[in-house]
Amino acid sequence: MSAGRVDRSGSRRVGDFSALSAFAPSVLMLPFCVVALFVLWLPVGAVSGVRFPYVLLGFAALGLLLWVKPFQVAVLTPLLGARAPTERERTSIEPVWAELAAANGLSPTRYVVRIVPSDALNAYACGGHLVLVTSYAVDELTTPELRGVLAHELSHHLGFHTVATTLTHWLSAPVVILARIGLFVENVAIAAARSFGRGSRAVELAGLAIARRIHAVAWVFTAGLRAGDALGNMVGHRSEFDADQRAVRMGYGRDLARALRRVIASHGSVRPVGWRERLEASHPPARTRVARVAALLRHPARPDGTVTSGRPGCPPRRPRSRRSPPRGPPERATRRTPGVHPTRTRRRRGRRSRRRSSGAPFAGRSG
Secondary structure, eight states, rough: OOOOOGGGTTTTTTOOOOHHHHTTHHHHHHHHHHHHHOOOOOOOHHHOOOOOHHHHHHHHHHHGGGGHHHHHHHIHHHHHBOOOOOOHHHHHHHHHHHHHHHHTOOOSSSSSEEEEEOOSOOOEEEETEEEEEEHHHHHSHHHHHHHHHHHHHHHHHHHHHHHHHHHHHHHHHHHHHHHHHHHHHHHHHHHHHHHHSOOOOOHHHHEEEEEEEHHHHHHHHHHHHHHHHHHHHHHHHHHHHHHHHHHHTTTTTHHHHHHHHHHHHHHHHOOOSSSSHHHHHHSOHHHHHHHHHHHHHOBBBOTTOOOOSSTTTOOBBBOOHHHSSSSSOOOOOOOOTSOOHHHHHHHHEEEEHHHTTTTTTTTTOOO
């Protein structure tokens, strides 16, 4: 669709419920982050004398840089394995991105598009200003399909979905570092126990006991990471649906549906079975998303709750509630005796009234 047919009410940068619920993994990771920072601070503080509150303040100050655009472009781009688009890729991305920015009243330089060299068909938004697209998506998708994908990722930024996701990743960084250090020390302890414990059974058992304790401590932090990922996947499904709905309100629903069908054709769409697979799935099934987008295209909802009639010149109609009473006069309530059919009872009463009025036999006899 062209930019002139965009619903401006759905393209403003306004947070939704999924943006608030996305902070649940951040709240879960906060205590693990503080404990991991404290454990990492113990050897550093013993040598340098730096107090732990200063470590927390420094960590928070560095986290604020994640939303600074130059820092994201200079630091996060190489950390994520992304690069600037080539001249050929820029000719495909810039016209589409300029159209999306104009449709939403934004500057084309408000957000930065970067390329991730990969053979997978994928794209994602991160930080506060980055949109990452795989090289395969840029090379293989058509212009309408690429427009639908970029509209979906822009919807994540407009809905503030990336704020909580970036915060969760930053809070999980000390936990990941501590877990990797723990696994490394565990492997060293096991190797030392097997090397130096060949001649002494006691030395071998002591080394294995130390390795098990380190493994137990590392398991606690890795369990926190797994719980945070599972909770993030649960609330992330809602943000994906909200981003799809916002892209439909922009006017790019059909383009997004074409791109999702391309994903189904190339990678398939397997519905997760069981609660474990549902927790491990970071995105809802593509078929489900296509069905939801198709439903929104058939019945486009407006922010005021009305639904367009789909016919030119007709005013919008408000959907009826399921519990609203049916139209028309209410039916006449009739008393019903248990075990007696109401129709037969009315027929008998009618025959008796006709007999009394017309002097029917058995009404009275003269002697």
